[in-house]
Amino acid sequence: MAKIDDLVLTGAASLGDALQLIERTAKEVALVVDDDAKLVALLTDGDIRRLLLQDWTLGRSLRDLPERSPITACMPCSDAEAVGLLDRHKIDQLPIVDDNGRVIDLLLRRDLTEKIWLSTPHMGEDELQYVNQAFATNWIAPLGPNVDAFEKELAQFVGVQHGAALSSGTAAIHLALVLLGVGPGDRVICPSLTFVASANPVLYQGAEPIFVDVETGSWNICPLALERALAECKREGRLPKAVITVDLYGQAADYRSIVPICAAYGVPIVEDAAEALGAKLDGQACGSFGKIGIFSFNGNKIITTSGGGMLVADDPDLVARARKLSTQARDDAPWYEHSEVGYNYRMSNVLAGIGRGQLAKLEERVDKRREIFARYEQALADCTALTWMPEFDGSRSNRWLTTCLLNHSLDPQAVMQDLARLNIEARRVWKPMHLQPLFKQARFVSSNETSDVSADLFARGLCLPSGSNMTLDQVDRVAAALADAVSRQPSQA
Ligand SMILES: Cc1ncc(COP(=O)(O)O)c(C=O)c1O
Missing domain, CATH: 3.90.1150.10 (Aspartate Aminotransferase, domain 1)
Known part of the structure; x- marks a missing residue:
């Protein structure tokens, strides 16, 4: 990052020095100051081009620059005020000066107006290599070596035995509920403060969501309220088939309390770690606290496959069943035989390649x-x-x-x-x-x-x-x- 001193030249410097400074710092301008360090001129590469067309040479001293007070602003200057000044004077650079006219900051239109997004995909160097491999070997389908490797690599990272790569985090939550036998009329507990994708699959299964408040210490499901909700359900003789927990914005819920509470009632946890890949509690990875964990690789997540998800669990039978259900639940037969409803939820081998490159980072x-x-x-x-x-x-x-x-x-x-x-x-x-x-x-x-x-x-x-x-x-x-x-x-x- 260029400091203000790096952008400053005195009259002793030449036009060529100014050009080199602009090239070196990539900050669009050279700031010319007098012997008291007061700003007297500002040169852009456009100004330099115009001077050269007026018969200046690159060796000519900046002392010969025509008198022209540059547009400046003083502190405090909000971004909105700065943009207003830039617009009014049709300029793209705004030096901020102190009471003595010395430059203390430089605002550039490109920095003030370039859109800053909430969370965009961040590609590394390795993704294309895996994607190219998929193309070269014609593994474009929703199965193949990248899918197998991505499942192994992610499960290993999270410290869970098995993973099933799926088309989205929502699909993973849906399959988790199917695997736990959630059906019409069943209850499922879910924290209220979450993205709707945590709860929608409860409705897909015709089940009834019970929303539990969160606590201020983690913004995640409140163990006391969870205990109360479970106790009420027990009194009513209708315990939930599952408790969905969420690790909101990448912060683990309080599993030290939640895991024993759910165990005491014999209700399995589905950990929605869609936002929490790479997060931990007591050294243990988020996604590994429940019977089943799920992740999302949507474009805004910490790593992405453009769209995708993963279901993880230690139980090999659960994950094998998730893979089967995600590929239309085809039975093991020499023809297309189906004895239960299935889904088209598998991740493509191309996207799994992106995931492998992303996971490395x-x-x-x-x-x-x-x-x-x-x-x-x-x-x-x-x-x-x-x-x-x-x-x-x-x-x-x-x-x-x-x-x-x-x-x-x-x-x-x-x-x-x-x-x-x-x-x-x-x-x-x-x-x-x-x-x-x-x-x-x-x-x-x-x-x-x-x-x-x-x-x-x-x-x-x-x-x-x-x-x-x-x-x-x-x-x-x-x-x-x-x-x-x-x-x-x-x-x-
Ligand atoms: C908490 C939470 N759960 C579930 C999901 C669903 O993931 P996906 O968009 O991959 O279906 C998301 C993100 O989108 C999420 O933030």
Whole structure:
């Protein structure tokens, strides 16, 4: 990253020096200062071209530049104000100067206006090699060496015996429920604060979801509320067939409590680790805490196959059955024989190739997302209107999305719109399932009688751009824009 000093030349330098500086720093300009370090001129490569057309030579001194006060701004200057100045003066670079006219920062239109997305695919060097191999060997179907290897490699990474590569995380949850025998009229417990894909498969099976509130310490299913929900079900003589847990935004749920509670009631756990590949609790990988774990490789996830998912389990029979069900449940016969309903849920060998290349980079991706989280936290340390999604002791989130909470007085929708005006994509925290029209009939078990933690996290939460291919400059841009947006809300004035 070029520092301001690297962009500065004095009058003693030549036009050729300015050209070389622009080439070297890739910051579009050379800043020319006088003996007091005050900015006197700004040269772009376009300016240099025009001077050369006016018979300047590259050896000519910058002292000969015509007098022209550059457009500058002073601190504080929000991104919106900076873009306004750039537009008004039809320029693309804006030096920020102190009271003495010395340059302290340089804002470039390309940095201020390039769209920053929430989480985009981050390709490495190896994916194409596996995809090319699939093409070269004509393994294009939803089976083949990449599928087999991806299953083994991912299961090994997670510390689980077996994996079945599928077309999506949703398909994996659906098959998990089928494998556990969930059918019409059965109950399935699920945390309320999650993406709808955690709960939709319960409806696919004609079963009844019971939504349980989350806790503030992890934003995941509250063990106390879970225990209460299970006790109520037991009293009613209708225990759920499964408990779906979710590791929200890459943070493990409190399995130290959840696993023994579910074991005491004899109810199996399906761990929806769609967002949590690479995350851990007490050194154990997310996705490995339940009888069945599931992952998503959707385009916005920490690693992607463009679309895909995986079901993992230690039990070889469960995973073998998942593979069978995912390929139309074909029986072992010399013709097409089917004795149960099946699905077309298998992952293609081409996409599994992408997954293998991505998996090799997973640790790096986790480190980068954690670095992004730390950078936001540090940059916004003085912003008392914000708090951050917790990471409880012994857990290691993959920080899939950096997520913060705004003070009660602030409106996350308005903040999100302010960020959108600066080409920054932010998202609200998932709207809880018990508040969704789709599930208005469903039972909800809150953490306690007086509070609804899921609703509060939804009302105040905001997810910030967190893609592992973001630059730290982009993170700083988002942080500055967020601080600015928060400070402009009426209650902060
Ligand atoms: C918590 C959660 N569960 C399930 C899914 C479903 O995964 P997929 O999009 O691969 O079907 C997602 C993501 O999309 C998710 O965030």
